[in-house]
Amino acid sequence: MTLKVSNLVGGYSQIPVLKNVSFEVHTGQVVGLIGLNGAGKSTTINHVIGLLTPQSGKITIDGITLQENPESYKSKIAYIPEIPxxxxxxxxxxxxxxxxxxxxxxxxxxxxxxxxxxxxxxxxxxxxxxxxxxxxxxxxxxxxxxxxxxxAKLYVIDEPFLGLDPLATRDLLNLIESERQRGAAVLMSTHVLSTAQEYCNYFVLLHQGKVRIQGTFAELREAYQNQQADLTEIYLGLTQEVTEHE
Structure with missing residues (x-):
């Protein structure tokens, strides 16, 4: 199973929120879509599940777009929204x-x-x-x-920890891990970076609608040039760096 997002430009109006966003999610992966409020996480997810249509770029699951085969595309996805x-x-x-x-x-x-x-x-x-x-x-x-x-083959989960007590959070994370081991793929947006660091095995860091960096945690540390940094430190450091240069 492969979800492929290629050069995605889109949003809720003619002015795009997302600017050439590209990443992939594969079988057995938990990919953390990381970003502050307004970074474009939920907008990306709404494009993946078909609530929004890309202005340009392409989204495929196993090589099929939503437009080509809506039934096949949607049958592979289970979605947990931020607001039930x-x-x-x-x-x-x-x-x-x-x-x-x-x-x-x-x-x-x-x-x-x-x-x-x-x-x-x-x-x-x-x-x-x-x-x-x-x-x-x-x-x-x-x-x-x-x-x-x-x-499902692909779980798309948007800010799942809001409102959950610690026990339910633990149970959800155990469930995500068991589904990953079964062979499912998971795309999970969250700003609870400590949890993402522990449970995701690949990260896509969004900032102002663009992919600032993506990779494994080891690759992120290497790019940040600090082997001791946690995910919060890396995210804030890299995004502030971009903001200061703008």
Whole structure:
């Protein structure tokens, strides 16, 4: 599985937010899309999942664009948004059933997996409840359960830690790692850089809509010329350097 973003220019208006963004995500990788607020992380993700159309450039999954084969492209992706999107009139059980139907999953097998995920995130006794009335953290857990239920080839996760308690954060990170080992690819945007440093094995650092640098943590340290620096130090150092030169 390969997600390939090539020379992506785009945004929400004629003035592009993203300027020639290029990177790849491969099977078994957790790629951290790193940046301050307004760097272009969510805009990049909205292009990848098809909510925005590139002004120029190309996005492919296994060589296929969304325009060429929408069904094949979308079937490979499971998405966890920054702000949970839930249906007012559906129970938790109905949200799971809807996900199973949308992804054309084998129902019995999918429900076995769903029960395991519900137990992990302490939602097993909430099946008849309406998630639209849940707390922010519980809503986020519903989105996580529905996404990981699919066993997708590519997980696209936008700022997943907002609203999650420490236990749920740990459970999500363990889940991401087990899916990576299964062979899934993960693109995760976050500004929790300490967590990204520990769990991602490749980084794309965005600054003002451009890729400032990308690579493994070792490669980032080498470019920054400091083998002791943490990800926060590298990011702030490299982006301030750019800002000062502008």
């Amino acid at each position: 999107v839930l249906y007012q009139e559906l129970t938790l059980k109905e949200h799971i059933d809807l996900t199973i139907m949308a992804y054309n999953l084998e129902r019995e097998k999918a429900w076995v997996r769903a029960q395991r995920l519900l137990k992990t995130f302490r939602l097993a006794n909430k099946l008849e409840w309406f998630p639209a009335n849940f707390s922010k953290g519980m809503k986020q857990k519903v989105m996580i359960v529905c996404a990981f239920l699919t066993e």
